[in-house]
Amino acid sequence: MNDIKADVAVIGAGTAGMAAFRAARLAGTSAVLIEGGELGTTCARVGCMPSKLLLATANGLHDAHSLAARGIEGTHALEADYAHVLDYVRRERDDFVKGVIDEVRSLPGGMLLRGEARFEAPTRLRIGGDTRVEAKSVVIATGAAPKVPDELKIFGDKLITSDDLFELHTLPKRIAVFGAGPIALELGQALARLDVEVFVFGKGGSVAGLKDTPVRDALAAALADEFYFDPDAKFEAMSLDDGQPTLRFTSPDGEAHVERFDLVLAATGRAPNLKPLALENAGIELNDKGVPLFDETTMQCGNSAIFIAGDCDGTRPWLHDAADEGKLAGDNAARFPDVRPVKRKVPFSLVFCEPQVVIVGASYDDLDKQMTVTGEVSFENQGRSRVMRQNRGLLHVYADAKTGKLRGAQGCGPAMEHLGHLLAWALQLELTLDEALKLPFYHPVVEEGLRSALKDADRKCYEERAETPPALPSAAGC
Template structure:
């Protein structure tokens, strides 16, 4: 087989969010760079992640609001009709627009800087892509991740789907079981339920979304359980397939076995970095038990090698803005190797686009020492603006250092959490104290006044 050779300063494996950022950073540093992509492109966020899920959620929110106008004295005569084909048609049309934006940006990259195919390592700086041998000064792994599928679920055959598959549906199914009440499971499970699909969400160990604060987690569990069938600590006795139906037997709330049938089982139990087929064993770099490279979290370098790993491929913070930051760091360090330097790490921020929304900023409760913090609390159930809008389900905890009063983080469920989260993330990154945050302006009447109540509670505990 004839083999041609390409020589380049930086080879980037993967043309998603992290890969594109790494490529641009390397080129901006004056280095030659090659972007290698074997898949469809378009980024996980645009194709099967944040954007299509928000389109489905938007349709679900519209249906939910129509059903809940009577409390305001506004009544809708007649039935509310949800056309599943029209819902999914808009999801796919808008999804394709978002993917198109990304693909057009890739199309703008010079042809000589792109190589189609799947890369395999020959050694730490040499790759084989089809019949092309790529000799690079350094390599950035930005191959993204894929949904994990434990062996036990393969019994469902083609009745088993992951979130990638949901956005290919032409219409909405009648019954769906969701395994995993994490970010994806909560968002899609609630959205499907509000669109008229019979949904049951199964979890384990009581975990809800990314929450680690027991009080917030318990509140979220109780809140979502009134909206759709949620068992966050499910005991599954049997899973099987009968014709075109998935059959699940589980222990019901009364302790008795329950058997239910579903059109599909949506698996949302986590994602796995796409590194299995890279032949990393040829590089000599250290790998963890899953075969993922061990790397420095600040520089993204694997040991002292010329290999860097960024974005979902390293499975640290699988979020688009984090992938972009990491891609830039990896690209810069790959360009200046071996003179690497720490890249930008912003204050952590995570949002679940459920209703109510869930958000986390800064340090997680699980990572804090309870003896060294105070916890400020607010319930949104009687918060003024929230109650006016009948969006008054929510509980927030803010955490502050007991000695310095510095704001450390927050976990909560509540209305418009996505907006409050940004305010808190900025405060956290600026290392503000609770008194300094309370000196900031709060308009009236706004939901953010609930945050002020929590901060006042924390300030009182600091003073005491």
């Protein structure tokens, strides 16, 4: 048995794990990094980067097909060479992955341990069959993997996940996508815009995690203009008939369908990678899903020497949060037991379908509706959005009815990846509506739509206080 002693052992070499490992080393501790799977982060290999590469390609074709309305003819004849598209996505993806792998492989000898880790005791780990690590503290950063509902397994080798999609050498003619979250909507729309016939089936009516019903409905309507989309699908039967996935269902308009597909994509979310760890030996409390309970201001599991970070903690499944959590976990693992809490950044997520989706700040379900005003803007007649022919969507901004302090926002529309950042920064700085409206807004830009929502909320705040809002300058035509 190869016995190793370290101050900090980090399990997982993804975004969170690498951030934790760097932080622990920067603090001057001896640290080891343990990885039992493929090197390269989820984001680079099968997540953010390849999906955005596929989306960018699909959006380019879609935009070209839409040029006839502007007087540019002939682009309707453009088509995608699926083999070349997928080869391009893989080549670019592999370049992103290479950068991550190069960093890991450049570590001094003995710092990277290859093998699956499992707990023998709270700070003792077995790596594979021949290595044992005794550490003063441990960071769990094992990421997450696609969830595949049992009922879909009937489709056998015709069933794929988002991890498999980018390894295909061509695209199917028809595909059924299960899920209505970020992965399902981004990939479903990308495939539809590459002229694959796409059916997207959600469950329970949820769309992109939106809780604000008018915003959710606006997004669902926009997406349904491009492909079949039922956020609350009900099936009479699922089967594999003559090698083809076959679905029997009733559409929202009451029509009965029997549809056959070439492939089925399970995009129903991701689940923490925790089962191989033997957490029953770690001496920490788990929730009903088997995920360790932890303090998100320290990433510490109870009062133990175990910390957790990234997708495996089941809370904020976004890269920027994984990096933040990893650094925080690594810092506190290095200083254990002198653990120090930090104020976390404002919750902020995006979905890159079109219209894009933003969810930022307080959860809509947690808002005190009696003490909250909602500012609204529709993008249908917003000037710059119409110029770009991207005038679909709705943005709601929430603020305290008495103080005007911004609380959060949910929206779908053009340039939400940029408006979302402005909102996240304003929330992080704890701005009020009045303070936000004193900032400059150029013309003509999509940001003027954000200003309209802020002004609407501000007016409602003053109505609540029975006061008159101050006059604000406005640009013509917005």
